[in-house]
Amino acid sequence: MASRRPSPYPYWFVLPAAVVFVTLFLVPTIASFWFSLTRWDLFAAEFIGWDNYRQFFKEPFLIQGLTNTLIYAVVTSGAKTVLGLMLAVLLTSGIWMQGFLRSVVFFPVLVSTIGVGITFAALMHPTRGVINLGLESIGIDGPAWLSDPALALYSVAMIDIWKGVGLATLIYIAGLAAISPEYYEASRIDGATRWQQFWRVTVPLVRPATVTVVTLSLIGGLRSFDIIWATTRGGPGFASDVLASVIYKQYQAGFYGLATAGNVILFLLIAVIILPLTYWFNKREVDL
Amino acid sequence: MKTLRHSAALAAAITLTSGMAQAEVTLNLLLDGNADTITMMEALTAAYTAANPDVTFEMENRPGGSEGDNMVKTRLATGEAGDIIQYNSGSLFQALRPADTLADLTDLPGQANVIDSFKPVVTAPDGTVRGVPFGAAMGGGVYYNRKLYEELGLSVPKTWDEFMANNAKIKEAGKVPVATTFGDTWTSQLFVLGDFFNVQAEVPTFADDYTANKAKYANTPAAARGFQYLEDVFKAGYMNEDFGVAKFEDGMRMVATGEAAHYPMLTFAMATVKQNTPDNINDLGYFALPGPTADKNGLTVWMPSALYIPAASANVDAAKDFLNFVASVEGCQAMIGAIGATGPYLIKDCALPADVPPSVADMLPYFQTEGATAPALEFLSPIKGPALEQITVEVGSGIRPAAEATALYDQDVEKQAKQLGLPNW
Numbered sequence: 229m230a231s232r233r234p235s236p237y238p239y240w241f242v243l244p245a246a247v248v249f250v251t252l253f254l255v256p257t258i259a260s261f262w263f264s265l266t267r268w269d270l271f272a273a274e275f276i277g278w279d280n281y282r283q284f285f286k287e288p289f290l291i292q293g294l295t296n297t298l299i300y301a302v303v304t305s306g307a308k309t310v311l312g313l314m315l316a317v318l319l320t321s322g323i324w325m326q327g328f329l330r331s332v333v334f335f336p337v338l339v340s341t342i343g344v345g346i347t348f349a350a351l352m353h354p355t356r357g358v359i360n361l362g363l364e365s366i367g368i369d370g371p372a373w374l375s376d377p378a379l380a381l382y383s384v385a386m387i388d389i390w391k392g393v394g395l396a397t398l399i400y401i402a403g404l405a406a407i408s409p410e411y412y413e414a415s416r417i418d419g420a421t422r423w424q425q426f427w428r429v430t431v432p433l434v435r436p437a438t439v440t441v442v443t444l445s446l447i448g449g450l451r452s453f454d455i456i457w458a459t460t461r462g463g464p465g466f467a468s469d470v471l472a473s474v475i476y477k478q479y480q481a482g483f484y485g486l487a488t489a490g491n492v493i494l495f496l497l498i499a500v501i502i503l504p505l506t507y508w509f510n511k512r513e514v515d516l
Numbered sequence: 517m518k519t520l521r522h523s524a525a526l527a528a529a530i531t532l533t534s535g536m537a538q539a540e541v542t543l544n545l546l547l548d549g550n551a552d553t554i555t556m557m558e559a560l561t562a563a564y565t566a567a568n569p570d571v572t573f574e575m576e577n578r579p580g581g582s583e584g585d586n587m588v589k590t591r592l593a594t595g596e597a598g599d600i601i602q603y604n605s606g607s608l609f610q611a612l613r614p615a616d617t618l619a620d621l622t623d624l625p626g627q628a629n630v631i632d633s634f635k636p637v638v639t640a641p642d643g644t645v646r647g648v649p650f651g652a653a654m655g656g657g658v659y660y661n662r663k664l665y666e667e668l669g670l671s672v673p674k675t676w677d678e679f680m681a682n683n684a685k686i687k688e689a690g691k692v693p694v695a696t697t698f699g700d701t702w703t704s705q706l707f708v709l710g711d712f713f714n715v716q717a718e719v720p721t722f723a724d725d726y727t728a729n730k731a732k733y734a735n736t737p738a739a740a741r742g743f744q745y746l747e748d749v750f751k752a753g754y755m756n757e758d759f760g761v762a763k764f765e766d767g768m769r770m771v772a773t774g775e776a777a778h779y780p781m782l783t784f785a786m787a788t789v790k791q792n793t794p795d796n797i798n799d800l801g802y803f804a805l806p807g808p809t810a811d812k813n814g815l816t817v818w819m820p821s822a823l824y825i826p827a828a829s830a831n832v833d834a835a836k837d838f839l840n841f842v843a844s845v846e847g848c849q850a851m852i853g854a855i856g857a858t859g860p861y862l863i864k865d866c867a868l869p870a871d872v873p874p875s876v877a878d879m880l881p882y883f884q885t886e887g888a889t890a891p892a893l894e895f896l897s898p899i900k901g902p903a904l905e906q907i908t909v910e911v912g913s914g915i916r917p918a919a920e921a922t923a924l925y926d927q928d929v930e931k932q933a934k935q936l937g938l939p940n941w
């Protein structure tokens with residue numbers, strides 16, 4: 229795309245950054261490719277070719293982990309995008325205590341993920357948790373949110389959405405503020421309803437914010453780990469395992485080479501999903 | 517300079533008087549952070565410094581479980597593990613590459629006091645002993661509530677069928693038959709791991725054949741039984757309602773207070789009862805996991821952790837002298853004084869106090885009877901599949917039938933064996 233221009237900076241100027249980049253980023257990246265080809269117990273690494281990759285793809289829970297990763301990423305990213313836009317529209321409509329309400333929505337983003345996970349694990353306790361006690365008081369028998377294998381992944385996704393939607397809202401608020409009021413005025417004169425205004429003016433013009441929200445939350449969902457680990461540890465059994473937790477368990481078991489191979493695969497997977505997506509979004513932006 | 521010379525002179529004096537070459541030393545200890553570990557170690561160091569005032573100790577607590585495993589390995593690999601580490605014996609010890617990373621303790625005079633059955637679990641592949649035992653041996657069986665047993669007129673089961681018959685009566689009485697705590701996934705393994713006495717009673721060569729890739733869980737009915745037990749208990753509805761999220765401490769509380777009748781657990785859990793529900797300590801009894809026949813029933817035993825000296829320690833001699841004390845009868849008594857008797861110690865002539873809690877008294881006869889104990893599989897074979905606890909949770913939650921689970925676990929075992937680079941795999 230952009231042709232290379234000669235840098236305006238002399239070499240000595242970029243040298244410190246280059247040293248940091250090489251020692252902290254380039255060397256570890258190359259080293260991780262090397263270690264992914266070895267049987268590594270931290271004391272010594274023995275070269276075993278592609279065996280780790282073969283083993284990783286044979287992992288019985290890899291397919292389930294992969295499916296769960298995709299479900300989790302799509303569900304959380306989709307919900308954060310839709311809810312984020314709705315909340316942003318609400319919080320820019322000039323309602324009562326708007327500034328305070330905006331910070332309320334953003335507050336969960338600032339809280340530690342592990343803390344949120346532990347708190348929700350208590351709230352979602354099947355017999356003593358506040359959620360099920362509340363449901364019980366209105367006559368509903370609440371499910372085992374985090375220990376029912378059919379439900380666990382979605383329960384964690386719900387927590388993730390609650391925690392992350394504030395950031396999406398914030399990005400959308402900025403995106404909405406950038407839309408010139410003249411468009412709304414013009415469409416109103418043309419007789420557009422509020423519904424039409426939302427779909428024909430707001431949604432297309434807030435596209436840059438949508439691109440940012442979708443990309444960020446999708447990457448976040450694909451590599452999500454901490455909240456899953458703090459609530460279910462991938463369980464019950466393997467029901468809420470995602471790629472990152474499958475990899476972490478290899479590391480826990482002391483299979484360092486195998487875990488590194490898993491990380492290389494995760495890196496490639498994210499690249500394969502995100503690169504075409506950003507390309508597609510950027511192209512559409514030009515068409516608009 | 518003056519103080520240095522002074523302490524050197526002091527050291528020389530000590531050397532002359534007591535035969536120990538020790539100036540003022542600080543020994544760094546890396547511990548697993550359990551309350552019991554800390555209490556025992558405080559008692560040991562206090563007793564030792566009383567006789568050796570020039571030695572001071574600094575204790576550091578690490579996380580437990582696999583996080584702790586990784587931390588110990590990293591510290592050893594980088595030579596920053598301090599002077600003494602407390603860590604598991606058996607297969608986890610072997611994963612530390614003991615011959616390269618730990619000091620040789622074969623010639624430690626105190627080894628003469630250590631019971632022979634402990635030495636293999638801290639012996640490196642080259643045949644040298646690298647550790648001394650820390651704490652009491654543990655049983656892997658079932659805690660039961662004696663009051664509840666008395667109320668319902670039950671007797672201690674010797675076979676699995678008797679156990680299930682008891683469970684039926686307990687459920688009828690409105691109590692939880694088997695406390696189940698999958699919130700701590702490791703607790704789900706007891707029916708499989710604790711059944712190993714019964715496995716080896718039926719197939720004496722299982723451990724060797726399993727290590728040599730000749731025997732599998734899926735094709736050894738005796739070994740597959742533990743998975744089936746878990747499925748039976750789930751299918752019969754014998755678990756507590758919140759079994760999926762309850763934790764280890766919930767399980768101990770339930771069985772101690774009589775909310776539940778049974779809790780399959782290792783006997784180190786006594787410390788938790790003492791801390792959380794001390795009034796109920798005498799309500800607990802203990803029996804080995806029942807098997808197919810009454811005449812072959814016995815207890816599966818877990819060896820305690822051990823103390824090791826990292827090869828990179830700067831104070832190997834001072835650390836050895838301390839471990840020598842730990843391996844003595846006085847050291848053993850210091851540990852018993854600190855936490856009470858939780859099981860038999862691995863030091864010769866280290867007698868337990870006369871009045872022990874009933875659950876400990878229930879366990880001791882197994883140790884005193886020839887052939888009534890067998891070490892757990894992880895002390896006989898380096899291979900333990902890392903996903904066992906997830907698989908047993910699946911079986912115990914009705915997600916996966918036992919027959920499928922054994923085949924899946926065999927796959928997990930194969931992965932571990934390959935990662936260890938064992939022959940025949």
